[in-house]
Every structure is written in structure tokens, then in C-alpha cells.
Amino acid sequence: xxxxxxxxxxxxxxxxxxxxxxxxxxxxxxxxxxxxxxxxxxxxxxxxxxxxxxxxxxxxxxxxxxxxxxxxxxxxxxxxxxxxxxxxxxxxxxxxxxxxxxxxxxxxxxxxxxxxxxxxxxxxxxxxxxxxxxxxxxxxxxxxxxxxxxxxxxxxxxxxxxxxxxxxxxxxxxxxxxxxxxxxxxxxxxxxxxxxxxxxxxxxxxxxxxxxxxxxxxxxxxxxxxxxxxxxxxxxxxxxxxxxxxxxxxxxxxxxxxx
Amino acid sequence: xxxxxxxxxxxxxxxxxxxxxxxxxxxxxxxxxxxxxxxxxxxxxxxxxxxxxxxxxxxxxxxxxxxxxxxxxxxxxxxxxxxxxxxxxxxxxxxxxxxxxxxxxxxxxxxxxxxxxxxxxxxxxxxxxxxxxxxxxxxxxxxxxxxxxxxxxxxxxxxxxxxxxxxxxxxxxxxxxxxxxxxxxxxxxxxxxxxxxxxxxxxxxxxxxxxxxxxxxxxxxxxxxxxxxxxxxxxxxxxxxxxxxxxxxxxxxxxxxxxxxxxxxxxxxxxxxxxxxxxxxxxxxxxxxxxxxxxxxxxxxxxxxxxxxxxxxxxxxxxxxxxxxxxxxxxxxxxxxxxxxxxxxxxxxxxxxxxxxxxxxxxxxxxxxxxxxxxxxxxxxxxxxxxxxxxxxxxxxxxxxxxxxxxxxxxxxxxxxxxxxxxxxxxxxxxxxxxxxxxxxxxxxxxxxxxxxxxxxxxxxxxxxxxxxxxxxxxxxxx
Amino acid sequence: xxxxxxxxxxxxxxxxxxxxxxxxxxxxxxxxxxxxxxxxxxxxxxxxxxxxxxxxxxxxxxxxxxxxxxxxxxxxxxxxxxxxxxxxxxxxxxxxxxxxxxxxxxxxxxxxxxxxxxxxxxxxxxxxxxxxxxxxxxxxxxxxxxxxxxxxxxxxxxxxxxxxxxxxxxxxxxxxxxxxxxxxxxxxxxxxxxxxxxxxxxxxxxxxxxxxxxxxx
Numbered sequence: 001x002x003x004x005x006x007x008x009x010x011x012x013x014x015x016x017x018x019x020x021x022x023x024x025x026x027x028x029x030x031x032x033x034x035x036x037x038x039x040x041x042x043x044x045x046x047x048x049x050x051x052x053x054x055x056x057x058x059x060x061x062x063x064x065x066x067x068x069x070x071x072x073x074x075x076x077x078x079x080x081x082x083x084x085x086x087x088x089x090x091x092x093x094x095x096x097x098x099x100x101x102x103x104x105x106x107x108x109x110x111x112x113x114x115x116x117x118x119x120x121x122x123x124x125x126x127x128x129x130x131x132x133x134x135x136x137x138x139x140x141x142x143x144x145x146x147x148x149x150x151x152x153x154x155x156x157x158x159x160x161x162x163x164x165x166x167x168x169x170x171x172x173x174x175x176x177x178x179x180x181x182x183x184x185x186x187x188x189x190x191x192x193x194x195x196x197x198x199x200x201x202x203x204x205x206x207x208x209x210x211x212x213x214x215x216x217x218x219x220x221x222x223x224x225x226x227x228x229x230x231x232x233x234x235x236x237x238x239x240x241x242x243x244x245x246x247x248x249x250x251x252x253x254x255x256x257x258x259x
Numbered sequence: 260x261x262x263x264x265x266x267x268x269x270x271x272x273x274x275x276x277x278x279x280x281x282x283x284x285x286x287x288x289x290x291x292x293x294x295x296x297x298x299x300x301x302x303x304x305x306x307x308x309x310x311x312x313x314x315x316x317x318x319x320x321x322x323x324x325x326x327x328x329x330x331x332x333x334x335x336x337x338x339x340x341x342x343x344x345x346x347x348x349x350x351x352x353x354x355x356x357x358x359x360x361x362x363x364x365x366x367x368x369x370x371x372x373x374x375x376x377x378x379x380x381x382x383x384x385x386x387x388x389x390x391x392x393x394x395x396x397x398x399x400x401x402x403x404x405x406x407x408x409x410x411x412x413x414x415x416x417x418x419x420x421x422x423x424x425x426x427x428x429x430x431x432x433x434x435x436x437x438x439x440x441x442x443x444x445x446x447x448x449x450x451x452x453x454x455x456x457x458x459x460x461x462x463x464x465x466x467x468x469x470x471x472x473x474x475x476x477x478x479x480x481x482x483x484x485x486x487x488x489x490x491x492x493x494x495x496x497x498x499x500x501x502x503x504x505x506x507x508x509x510x511x512x513x514x515x516x517x518x519x520x521x522x523x524x525x526x527x528x529x530x531x532x533x534x535x536x537x538x539x540x541x542x543x544x545x546x547x548x549x550x551x552x553x554x555x556x557x558x559x560x561x562x563x564x565x566x567x568x569x570x571x572x573x574x575x576x577x578x579x580x581x582x583x584x585x586x587x588x589x590x591x592x593x594x595x596x597x598x599x600x601x602x603x604x605x606x607x608x609x610x611x612x613x614x615x616x617x618x619x620x621x622x623x624x625x626x627x628x629x630x631x632x633x634x635x636x637x638x639x640x641x642x643x644x645x646x647x648x649x650x651x652x653x654x655x656x657x658x659x660x661x662x663x664x665x666x667x668x669x670x671x672x673x674x675x676x677x678x679x680x681x682x683x684x685x686x687x688x689x690x691x692x693x694x695x696x697x698x699x700x701x702x703x704x705x706x707x708x709x710x711x712x713x714x715x716x717x718x719x720x721x722x723x724x725x726x727x728x729x730x731x732x733x734x735x736x737x738x
Numbered sequence: 739x740x741x742x743x744x745x746x747x748x749x750x751x752x753x754x755x756x757x758x759x760x761x762x763x764x765x766x767x768x769x770x771x772x773x774x775x776x777x778x779x780x781x782x783x784x785x786x787x788x789x790x791x792x793x794x795x796x797x798x799x800x801x802x803x804x805x806x807x808x809x810x811x812x813x814x815x816x817x818x819x820x821x822x823x824x825x826x827x828x829x830x831x832x833x834x835x836x837x838x839x840x841x842x843x844x845x846x847x848x849x850x851x852x853x854x855x856x857x858x859x860x861x862x863x864x865x866x867x868x869x870x871x872x873x874x875x876x877x878x879x880x881x882x883x884x885x886x887x888x889x890x891x892x893x894x895x896x897x898x899x900x901x902x903x904x905x906x907x908x909x910x911x912x913x914x915x916x917x918x919x920x921x922x923x924x925x926x927x928x929x930x931x932x933x934x935x936x937x938x939x940x941x942x943x944x945x946x947x948x949x950x951x952x953x954x955x
Contacts, residue, residue, distance in 0.1 A: 017733075019729045019730075019733075021688075021698075022722075023729055024698060024728050024729040024730060025698050025701065025702065025724055025725065025728055026722045026723065026724060026725060027725065028725045028727065028728060028729040028732050029725070031729040031732075031733075032729070032732060035733070035736075035738075045738060046738070047733040047738040049691070049695070049730060049733070049734065050691035051691070051730075052687075052688040052689070052691055052694040053688045053694075055688070057684070058681050058684065058685060059649065060630055060649060060652065061652060061656070061658075061681065062625075062649070062652030062653040062654070062655060062656040062658040062672075063653075063656060063658040063678070063681040063685075064653050064658045064659035064661075064662075065658060065659055065660050065661075065685075066658075066681045066682060066684065066685035067685075068661075069685045069689045070684075070685050070688040070689050072689070073688070073689040073690075073691065101646075105661065106661065149629070149630075149631035149632050149633070150632070152632075153631070153632035153633075153635070153636055154632065178298075180633070181589050181631075181633070182589045182629045182631035182633065184589070184629060185629065186628070186629025186630055186631065187629075187630075188626075189626070189627075189628065189629045189630070190629075190714075190715060191713055191714045191715055192626050192627075193277075193280070193590075193626070193627055194714035194715070194717055194718065195277075195280060195281045195284050196280055196284065196590055196593055196594060196627065197629070197718070198284075198717065198718035199284045199290075199593045200589050200590075200593060200629070201718065201719070202718075225719070225722040226719060229715075229718075229719030229720045229721070229722060230718055230719045232719070232720045233716070233718065233719050233720045292936075295937075296937055299937060311766075312766055315766040316766050316767075319762060319763065319764065319766055319767070322760040322761065322762045322763075323762050325757075325759075325760050326759050326760055326762055328757065329757035329758065329759040329760075330759065331749050332746050332749040332750045335745075335746065335749070336746070345921075351740070351741040351742035351745055352741055353741045353744055353745060357741060401944070402934070403932045403934040403935070403943055404932075404934035407934065407935075420933070420934060420937070421934070422934055422935070423937075425936075426936050427935055427936045427938070430935050430936075446935045446936070446938040446940050447940045447941075449935060449940075450932060450935065450940035450942075450943050451940075451942070453943070454942065454943055454944060457944065458854055458944075461944075462850055462851065462854060477916055478915065478916065478918060478919045479919075480919050480923075486930070486931050486932060486933075487930055487931065487932045487934075487943045487944045487945070488888055488930035488943065488944035488945025488946075489943070489944040491884070491888050491924075491944075491945065492888065492944055492945075495884045495885060495888065495922070496846075496850075496885070506745065506749075512916060513910050513915045513916060513919075514764060514907070514910065514911070514916070515762075517764075517767060517905075517906045517907040517910055518762075518764060518767060518907075520906065521767065521906070528933075530788075531784060531870070531871045531872070531927075532871040532872075532873055532906075532925065532927045533927070534788070534926065534927055534928045534929070534930055534931055534945075535924060535925070535926060535927075535930075535945070536873075536924065536925035536927075537922070537924055538919060538922065538923040538924065539921070539922055540919040540920065540921055540922070540923070541921040542921065543921065544921060546880045547879070547880050547883065547921065548842060548843070548844065548845050548846055548880055548883040549845070549846040549883045549884050549885045550883075550884050550921060550922060558745075560741075560745045560748075564745055564748040564749055565748075567748070567749055567752060568748075568752050568753045568754055569753070569754055570754045570757075573754070573757075
């Protein structure tokens, strides 16, 4: 994974918000929290209504023709030169890292590379472009963090979540064993190899429960539905939410309150 | 392969990955052995690179390998010339069967009855031991782990630690049953008894067969990395030494080796260096008092020149066989090495084996990954393993008209059902109006969402559709 | 067509076309110039961390230390080089506190069983050492053949502190290995070991159980 060194832009007046399909259908609160946080930083949020999915599920399944046709439909959504922020390391990684490969040798090659270069994982953007300062208004609590593999390794934002949580004075961040190990989601991997994925997520949930915390936050909704779904089905005492939901709730009146 | 295999060896059906993986996952002993071993190896690796500019070192490792690959045919010819000048005989084999025949012919010419072996993954790839047995030649492994695996009539479950799947009790029982050693949980005792048995074998072996870690073109030197000393015994005591290696193992100079060695042992076992780094540049000279009279090198292609044709797949050949990718792989850690059913297990196996056995036989290998990227992150020569897995997934379903598949057996995993589902999916997601209508309707009728969703809900609850989609809520906000 | 030609032709006529040759910058391997003292300290730390033993000696007293080491181990004999000054000095000393001195001056075929079963210890010279990894450089020859440092259960190596390099890269460059290598060259970094049984370390699996380095300062 050879990544160019990240050069953060100056804080812009506007951003494009790319919600991702999982947030769209299952976790829109996380998307709204992200929008609210950006707006509080004085940024106007543009939400292209024609957005659907980045194409990653087909891409990682090997169906590149289909991935390309879906990804192509996203390329025209961002006509201005504003940054594109994504509340997901996984979809962000698809757009930033894999779009250039997917459109190599096509007429969209230049455009895809241009779009890719403007894509930012949203927490990274809040911390390193907006230089956000969070004021914690919540009750004292303890939380663990699971950074997705793509956020960690494709987007290089492993440090970001803990730094943001570190700004919250009443939040005690605890670390589970093997924080860098995959939770076992992996998109279609979870259904193609259910036993292996199940073994991975069960150990991830055990690691989280062993910290003694009752809650975790994560950068990605794929990991969230995997980890929280396993915990719920197996009645393990830990619940999860997207880190954006957590950050927004903690900095709104009394902690824990959500829209 | 140009002709039918002369020997069948141990035939494992690679396609039966799922049942083997499932069995491993439900075996607490396998789970525990691999988890604790991999945890130990990961932490040792981390410590071993402290104080190094690891990214720059990995860049150098990658460049050294890429430079060698860019000059591969020239370097092979230079290596052959230098080795020949040094008195080492060079042989070329297009596949494993030919390599086996070359080894057999050298043995027959010397009327050899017994072969002692140092660790060599290429010889595993060739299934050399079984072939030699069929030819009436005894082939005995001398690396302790390989020796244990051979006694158990198994294959290695890790390329560096072949017997990692067994615990002391099992090994003690095995040595007791096969060699008469007393039952004991004292590892030192078990090791000492193996030493005694193998010393006899070293003294009496007619031929030693080893692998090669680096073959140096500039000086005509074969480098072997090891801790036990069995590699030195194998290459020094018998009168004839045959080294077997893949054609990609050649590097240009000892300076290249100094970079790769710094990466190899630290990545593999977290050692700053192994006990022995053995550099062989020729047979025993007339005035020398020990060493083999004859040294041979068998250069094995076995699918490598096919990998070499493609710019992206070529990166597979950078591999220096450290095993760090498997040590860090969450899938390998859960299922162990035998589940794969291949010579090379884990991430490197998933990207290498499809070329050796074909994508039809190896169709499940590229999909058995969550693409977490841990392998690529630790690879000392920066092989983009996750990208290669995606490439092979594409090849296995013939999924890209722009870049037609090339690997033997491509398309084997394509099913018309799955292809149709992805076509439908793409149609919906490339049509924003239909997407909004569909997701909006799903939210509206979310009470009807089934609580079961295939294999997903065997382990987890299904995610719950929100009352309104983000699209709808943003629209309500006027955005 | 021979297999050789088949393979080379496939590589030469690669469908992807010619490959670009990347630059290789080896400066990451170059370590700050450590002082002799730092090199000795590092060497000692590294070799002890893998179960090796280091003894600081001088030209005047190394033989006393050697005698002590062999006596505490109850060694019945010591294999020494014939021509090297170490061997000469030992023979000339005529000491009665040393065990029987053996010389490897016949081809292995004539005394293999004896070497494997009866020799308790050996002493060899080195071509220097590597501080960073705690390694000894050995170029076996007809005076100090290959098996001398491998077969006996105790291997004692004499290392001159002045011949301690910082890194393998430095040693290989300084000794100009590119110009040609001997039939066999070795880096030895500790006694023979294995972790093949449940990752438990055990020493002396095939080679020496003990490696003792006499550093001559």
C-alpha cells in the first residue's frame, strides 16, 4: 500500500458530503451527526442527492465491470473543487485509493484521479483540516474504539479517533487487546466465509467486553453492524455506535442524547 | 505442465477449503496453538525493528527485489556463469516434475540410497520426498519441525515453523511411537534425542538437499538462513549437495543480500539475525578437508515465468518467504496452515498458489480474506497483497472486460446467478432515481424486514433499516 | 528447446514489455559510526541475548581463560587449527591445564565418527564480527575446516576487538566480498537452536550447544 504523503487542504467554505449506502439505509443518524459537526465548524455541506454507493462491494468481489458502472455514476456528483468527505474509511479508501486503478485506461481516468484526490475520511477532516475543538458536555463515561482496517491502513487515520476522543474531558478511552486486528467484516467475506468471520468477530467482541466498557465507537458502519450485531445476537454486554454520533451527542447539552 | 505428473504424492483437494477451515475453527487446540504462536511472533517482529527507519528499509527491500526482477534473465545467466566458474553445476527445470527428475538423476549417478534434507519450500512444492521414495531413495527431513511433520506423515502448517500446529505432548507421543524416545514434556530432552537420531543420518546420507534464500549472481553464492545447523550439516557432510530454488530467488550482489537479510529474519521470527547465515560458493577444493565434492543448483520455474509476464502479478515474485504475512493474518491465525491445503498457506499462498495449481483448483483462496491489509502492511518487500487478492478475485469470476483475465483456470468461480445479482445491483446503484425509490421504499416498509439474512444472521442480528434514509433526511433539511 | 532456453526465452519476451529498474539507496543500512567501545558493548549484548557467552581477554591472558572454561566443562579435548597463530600458541605453550589438543589435518572421511562422537570442543579464529547483530564472520579453510565450528558441542571463537564492524553491510563492503567469496563463508550468531517444539527454545539441536567468544582487546 504505497500512499502519497497526505497534504491537508486549508479549511474550505464548503464540502461535498458522501454519505455511503450503509449510513444511508441503516445509520443515517451517523450521517446527520457528521453534517452537524461540519456545520458547527462553519462549513456549508453539499449533499448530492444522486449519490448511491461507491461500488466497493462489487469491486472487492471481483465484478469490476459492475463496480465501474456504479462508480462512474458517482464521478459527476462533485462538480466544484470542494473536498469530498466520507463518514467511512472503507468507502473513503475505495474512492481515494481504488478509483484511479478502476478507471485506468478509460476516458474517465483523469476525472477519477481528480475526484480521488479530494476524498477525505470525515474524522480525519474534522481533526486535521477543521482543527476541531470539542467541548465535552456529557457525564463521565468509558468507551473503547475500533478503527476499521481501511481507515487504519488505506486512509491512515489510526491516530485520529483516539485524538478526538481525547479532547472529551469526561470520556475515558480504554484499549482492547489487539486493537489493530480486523473485526471479521470484510464485506462479502462475512457471508462467503461465515465461520471464519464469526470466529474473528467473536474474539473482537470478547476483547471489547474484557475492557470492562459497555460501549464502543467505530469509524465504519460495516464494522459496527458486524460487532454490534454479534454482541446483540449473543447477548454480550457491549453496544456500539459510529464515532460521529458519539462526538456529536457528547458535545450537545446532556451527553448521550441523540436525535 | 508439459507432461502428466509422474508422481501423485499426497493429493489434497484445495477446493475443499471450507470444511477444513470449519473443522479448524472448531478445534480449540488449533485455535490456541496458532493464536499464541502468532501473538508471540507479531510482538517479536515489532521489537526487532525498533530503532530502524522501517519504511525506508522496506522501500529498499522492495527496490532490491524489483531491480532483480527487472534484470531477471540477465541475472540468471550471470548466476549460472559464476556458479559454473566456481564449480557448481546448474540445472533448469520448467516444472516440479522435471526438477524431481533432475534430483533423481543426480542421485542415481552417485548410486545414492539416502538423502538428508534441509528446509526447502520449493522441494515441498515439487513433492520431492514422495517422488524419491517412489524411486527407492530415502529422503529424510532434518529441520526439527520438518522432521516432526514428516514422522507424522503431514505437511508443514507454516513456512518457517512447520510443526507449529502441534504441542509438546503430541510431539512427544509421536517421537515415542516412531522412534522409541521416552515420553516427556521436556523440550530439551526431546530436542536432544532428535539430535542423536539425526546425527547418525547426517553421517550416513549420500546426498544433501537444501533450499536457497538468496542466490547471488555477482559472486555465484548460495545463501541459506537457519538457526539449527541442520542446513550446514546437510550442505557440508554428504559428498553431494543439491540446492533447489525458484528462479526468482536470484539477486545481483552481496550488498542486496545485506538489505534483504536485515528484513528477512526480523520479519520472520523477530530475530536480528539467525544463528547461521551460510554462504556457499563452491564444492570442496582439492586442499580442503571437508565439504561436498559436488554441488548442484536446480533452478525451478514451475509457473513463475507466467507470473512474470504481467506487470501487476509480477509483484508476487518479490516474496522472500519470511512468513510475516501469515503471522499477521487474522484468517490464518483462526484456521491454521493445513486448512488451505496448499504448499504455501496464508496470504502469500493465496496470491501465489493460484498460479501454481490454477484458479480452478484454487478458486476459494483469494476470497478467504477480509482484505484487512495487515499482510501488506508488514510485508518486508511491500508486496501489495490485498490488491493482488482483488485482482485474483476478478480473474476468478472473469469480472473485468477492460482487463481480460490471464491466470490459468480463470473464470472458474463465475456463476450465472451471482453475475446476475451483481448486474442487478449495478443497474440499481447506477440509477440514482431507482436507488432512492428502492431505499426509500425499503425504509417505509421496514417492519417487513426479515430477521434472517443468510449466513450473516448465523452469527449476528441483521442491521435494522432506519425509518428514513439519509437522502430523505437531508432533503428535509433542504440539502 | 532445452528447459533453460524455454525459461530464459519466456522471461526475455515478457508480454508486459521491459521493466523499469528502480534505484536502490542503501544508506538506511549505514549506522552512525560507533566507537570501538560501543561496538563491543552492542556485540556482547546481542550475542548474550541469544545464549552466547563473551569473555573479555588480552593477548596475555586469553589462554588462562580458555583453560578455565574448558576445565569447568570437563572437556577432554580441544580441536585447534594447525597453522593459525591460535593453534600454534596453544601447542607451543605446553600447558598442563589444557585438555588434549586435536588437529583437523586429515580429510573428514578418515575420522568422521571420531569428530562427531569424541570431540568435546573446538577453537577457531574469526574474520571479524558484526556489532549490530552480534555475529561472527568465519571463512572456513583447510586450516579451520567447515565442520570445526559445527560439530563439537562447544565452539570457542577468538575475535579481535579491532576487527569488530558495526553492520553486515559495512563488513561486507570493507572486506570487499564482491571481489570473490570462498567456497564457504559463515555468519555465526549464537549456539545452534530451535523453537520448533511449541516455540520453546532449545539449544544445540544440530550444531554446538555453546558458543563462547573470547574478545581480545
